[in-house]
Amino acid sequence: MHSYPPAAPVTASLDDPRYYLTNFRFVLDWVVARYGDLLSADEHATLARLERLPSVSLSLLTRMVMRKGQRFRLDKLRYAEIGDTRLALAPLIEAGLVDDAPRLDLAELFGLATLGELRQWLCDDIRAAGLPAGASKARLLEALASELSGPRLLADWGAPVGESVVELTCMALCERLRLMFFGNLRQGFSEFVLAELGHQRFEQVAFSDDSRAFQARHEVDTYLALEALRERLEAGEPPASLWPQLPEGASEASLDRAPNAWLEARRGRLVFRLAREAERQGDRTLAGELYPHSNHPEARVRSLRLAERRAESDSDSQSILTAAQQALTAPRDAAEAQALARLESRLARRLGRPAAPRRGHAPERFSLVLPASTGRVEYAVRDHLTTETAPVHYVENTLITGLFGLLCWPAIFAPLPGAFFHPFHTGPADLNREDFVARRRTHFDDCLETLEDGRYLDILRGRFEDKHGLASPFVHWGALDASLLEQALACIPARHLRVLFERLLEDPRANRAGLPDLIQFSPEEKTEPRYRLIEVKGPGDRLQDNQRRWLAFFAEQGVPAAVCEVRWDASVEASESALG
Incomplete structure (x- = not known):
């Protein structure tokens, strides 16, 4: 079994106008090293031709791969760092990576030419079809589609000498490489190749043959x-x-x-x-x-x-x-x-039968009448309720998930098949899959076990320091600082953290949302729990389904939580308006 150590970050300087080429080469090298056995002999030969290209030609190929489509007008391929496009293009044509005389059907022609050009190049056909001079592009295409069938060279469509179109002939391979690198086809090469990766830090995950997402070529084909x-x-x-x-x-x-x-x-x-x-x-x-x-x-x-x-x-x-x-x-x-x-x-x-009794518990509620505010209602409630001995923080979906993400970091970043495709993931690719937890159940159990003997306190503090700033799907560093962490550890009992984390594990995708807006700590209280969660609802706002599910769960588990219903004091607003 081969093992691949975490890759060094792509270090191309943005001062280099062709920095994107370094990133693109990284993609090629990574896929060949990790999935070389899933590439055909022809694909390996094509990649070998890429390696032999002059740097300026590979730069042009990279620019084309990053653009939409696979056919381009030569006059649109102008890049200062590449210079003479025709000179850079010649080795690509010779290597069979680009066709400089592709045949275009009518729809492809319309995708490349402007309306003005089409009216000139197809003037005889437009006249013969009886179309008005001001007909739109869509109208022209609709009317001429049945008359002008079959692909032609650009010159045969009436384009003047000097107009050229080129076509990437290696796009099928590029799409395959893109899939094997990203693990999806939502992300384009430009998303990675043009990224300044040094501005974000990623967890280093060890890769091995067993952790590969694709184990057979037919899986890529599928x-x-x-x-x-x-x-x-x-x-x-x-x-x-x-x-x-x-x-x-x-x-x-x-x-x-x-x-x-x-x-x-x-x-x-x-x-x-x-x-x-x-x-x-x-x-x-x-x-x-x-x-x-x-x-x-x-x-x-x-x-x-x-x-x-x-x-x-x-x-x-x-x-x-x-x-x-x-x-x-x-x-x-x-x-x-x-x-x-x-x-x-x-x-x-x-069927005329009595409805089944509603499951769950009604949440605790309290009301506040506050001076009318143009800011967020959650902030208004936070500022109203907070005291020196009982501070209130706006946390919504960041505190509980953040503590979970820190404690269960080793489970979340376990290098399982289909979880990590490259070294620049913000989290596992299978996070939203139904078997995300089942595949890591033992890892999660080991992490949660630390809540039983108090080890979690040092683990959370240490991991907060060690992992600070690394990308994570659960930890939002801008919302979790050392002070908030210490207050949470002092006031939220371990048994409550356990039940909260277990519910997150029931459905990480759904249960990461719907958590209450505020948390109020009461560190001077003699008995636990020394906190409460508060969901804020302004005038006309209603509880969402995921919020109802969380509130019912809190009631079942004895987790202190309440819904705060806010009404604005119209008299205060009217008084302030009169004073103004």
Whole structure:
């Protein structure tokens, strides 16, 4: 098994006008070192040709790769640090990396030419079609599409001598490299290549063959196929035509290797999107067929809601109610439990039965009437409630998650397959996947165990110092300073931290949000707990679902929390207005 030490940061100086080339070379070297066995012989040969290119030519190729599309007008490829574009282009053409005479269909021509140019180059065709001189680009394309079919050279479209278009012929490889480096196709090369990485610090994660996200070439192929289907769906192709083309799931895994779980999750998300789009388009039959094939967190509830809308008899409603009640015995998370409970109540009412009693506890509430303010209502409540012996801090979703992130740092940054693709992650790539916690359960248990014997105090203080400033999905350094940390450790009991952290682990994606706005510490209190959490609601504001779930949890666990309802004192506002 090969092991890859944490890579040294890309150190290209921004004073170097071609600093982006250093970053791009880092990407190429990283992918070859980590995934070289998943590249074909032709792909290795192409990368070898890249290595032999003059620096100015590779700079131009990098600039082209970072731009949108793969066809470019030569007069648009002008960069001061590259100089003569044609000279830089010649080695790219000779190496077969760029085609200097690509054939363009009408739509591609319209994407590259201005309206004025099109009116000149296609003047005879426009006249023959009887189009007015002021016709828009879209109107011209619509009218000429059926008449001018087939690809042509730019000159054959009527472009004058001297106008040139070039096409990158290595884009398929570049897309594959981009996927293998980032672990997704949302991020473009420019996001990394043009980044000044020295302004952000990252946790160093050890990489090994076992922690690679892709273990086989067909997994990369499957990802690219899923992405192509997603793009076609967004372009308007009907779900019914795309669903049969979906790559097979776990059945494609080799007999000696487990299925790629994170790739299966991605496939499940695409199936869910196909089902949602089918539902929007009125194809409820297809949607009903697709939802059960998706592992998306909302798929089961969506399937039951769809069945609810399609129910034609009490018998149908009863079978759906039974299915919902069965699902409620083992909901996948609190959000699903909440949605299932609402579905259960609706179906019970439809069948003329009493609704099931509401689950959970009503939160404690108190009211404040404050002078009207143009600032944030949370700040107004903080300033009103804070005293010298009982300070109040605005923390919202930063304090509890920050303490969790520090204590569980080793678990969060464990180098598991599909978690880290390169050395510049702000957090694990599988953070929002359903199995994020299950894959790290032992690591998390080890971290939480320190809450039982008091070791957590020194661990949190030490990790606050050691990791300060490193990117993390849970720790927001601007909101967590040493003073706030010490107050939290002094006033929040370890048993409360444990239950709060355990709930975060139930669904990290959903439960990182919805935490109360304020925390008030009471360090001089003789008995625990010496704090309370406060959710602030201004006039007309209502509790959101995730906030309700957290408040119900606080009540169940004995965590002190309350909802503060604020009304503005109109008389104060009127008095101040009169004085002004």
